Amino acid sequence: MKSTKIVVAYSGGLDTSVMVKWLIERKDAEVIAATGDLGQKKELNGVQAKAYATGASKVYVRDLREEFLTGYVWPALKAGAVYEKSYPMATALGRPLLAKMLVDIARKEGATHVAHGCTGKGNDQVRFEVSVAALAPDLKVLAPLREWEFKSREEEIVYARKNNIPVAATVASPYSIDENIWGTSIECGVLEDPMVEPPADAYQRSISPELAPDTPEYVDIDFEEGIPVGVGGSRLEPVSLVFTLNDMGGAHGVGRIDLVENRLVGIKSREIYEAPGASILHFAHTELERLTLDKSVFHMKNQLASEYADLVYNGLWYSPLKNALDAFVDETQKTVTGTVRVKLYKGNIGVAGRKSVFSLYNARLATYTEEDQFDHRASEGFIKIFGLPVRTYHQVQNAVAAGLEEQPEKEVLQSVPVR
Numbered sequence: 001m002k003s004t005k006i007v008v009a010y011s012g013g014l015d016t017s018v019m020v021k022w023l024i025e026r027k028d029a030e031v032i033a034a035t036g037d038l039g040q041k042k043e044l045n046g047v048q049a050k051a052y053a054t055g056a057s058k059v060y061v062r063d064l065r066e067e068f069l070t071g072y073v074w075p076a077l078k079a080g081a082v083y084e085k086s087y088p089m090a091t092a093l094g095r096p097l098l099a100k101m102l103v104d105i106a107r108k109e110g111a112t113h114v115a116h117g118c119t120g121k122g123n124d125q126v127r128f129e130v131s132v133a134a135l136a137p138d139l140k141v142l143a144p145l146r147e148w149e150f151k152s153r154e155e156e157i158v159y160a161r162k163n164n165i166p167v168a169a170t171v172a173s174p175y176s177i178d179e180n181i182w183g184t185s186i187e188c189g190v191l192e193d194p195m196v197e198p199p200a201d202a203y204q205r206s207i208s209p210e211l212a213p214d215t216p217e218y219v220d221i222d223f224e225e226g227i228p229v230g231v232g233g234s235r236l237e238p239v240s241l242v243f244t245l246n247d248m249g250g251a252h253g254v255g256r257i258d259l260v261e262n263r264l265v266g267i268k269s270r271e272i273y274e275a276p277g278a279s280i281l282h283f284a285h286t287e288l289e290r291l292t293l294d295k296s297v298f299h300m301k302n303q304l305a306s307e308y309a310d311l312v313y314n315g316l317w318y319s320p321l322k323n324a325l326d327a328f329v330d331e332t333q334k335t336v337t338g339t340v341r342v343k344l345y346k347g348n349i350g351v352a353g354r355k356s357v358f359s360l361y362n363a364r365l366a367t368y369t370e371e372d373q374f375d376h377r378a379s380e381g382f383i384k385i386f387g388l389p390v391r392t393y394h395q396v397q398n399a400v401a402a403g404l405e406e407q408p409e410k411e412v413l414q415s416v417p418v419r
């Protein structure tokens with residue numbers, strides 16, 4: 001019996017495979033591998049056998065796709081949480097759920113440690129460790145990539161060969177790729193030069209807009225209380241709904257994002273994202289809110305959206321601020337029910353129509369025809385009072401500039417006729 005039991009977040013890639021062996025060897029530990037299926041396209045069938053072959057004593061592969069969407073992605077979608085106005089946060093949203101999986105399994109197995117394969121200069125280490133700290137403050141977290149001796153992929157491969165760790169025979173991608181159902185994150189290689197346009201092979205799940213069909217595609221998306229429930233008139237479960245929009249959007253080259261972003265650890269990095277479904281859903285959801293939310297609620301919610309995005313990006317999913325923002329957002333979503341018709345065309349997402357029983361759009365108030373019921377005369381008094389502070393300010397400024405000893409009486413200022 002080994003004294004230390006470690007649950008490892010295992011992907012089947014080179015880093016986490018080497019990690020399993022390294023932990024067994026260096027920490028004299030029993031290692032349990034845990035893989036979460038968040039809807040990554042990469043085949044998970046071989047993962048179990050590979051983990052055993054690498055020395056894991058037990059392997060868990062959990063389908064977390066539905067929980068990922070309903071418990072993590074939908075709240076972020078409802079909040080309009082997009083980091084630095086661009087990144088829908090597929091990677092960032094997945095980490096707290098993977099951390100929860102590690103904690104669940106550690107409890108079940110009586111493990112004292114969990115380990116992840118994140119590097120020492122990214123956001124993901126923070127997300128994993130802060131999430132584990134929140135869910136299980138007593139568990140210790142190991143981050144082998146921060147402490148081990150390997151300085152390159154080549155050195156890891158040498159170690160893997162020496163230890164009979166199965167290494168994929170395929171030519172390694174020059175990119176670092178993290179993917180799940182909400183999107184793909186791609187960095188490294190030539191992408192590290194922000195002046196270099198991503199080569200075609202950097203993209204994994206979308207066609208280039210130049211090669212996209214010449215005819216646009218229209219699709220209706222139905223929402224209930226801010227949550228997407230149907231596509232093209234058919235009701236769909238969360239997983240198939242997002243897969244459907246990923247395929248549709250990918251075929252029209254939508255959802256490609258090229259971003260120089262501010263990491264939590266203080267550096268700027270350049271990342272390419274592909275998130276066709278996420279981009280379409282954020283777009284459509286906002287369009288429905290434009291129709292159904294009261295103006296001040298819509299404005300306040302937009303301010304809080306960037307706060308929400310920051311906290312997700314910074315690994316604070318299990319925080320009181322997140323819970324408090326969710327309560328606000330959920331209150332706002334009570335009327336975000338309806339349909340948005342989007343138009344996908346050569347990399348663009350446009351709105352082609354929207355409707356809701358809660359629509360606050362009033363045609364009789366908005367129209368310029370004889371149906372008009374807006375009280376035009378009421379605007380006169382409204383403008384007089386609304387513009388009063390600005391009028392007062394400029395009268396004082398003008399008086400000072402003209403060198404007047406005494407300023408005109410306030411009363412005089414205020415009784416100046418509107419025209």
Ligand code: ARG
Binds near residue numbers: 089177186
């Ligand atoms: N920059 C993104 C984030 O912090 C993605 C990180 C993972 N990217 C990757 N290519 N492995 O959420």
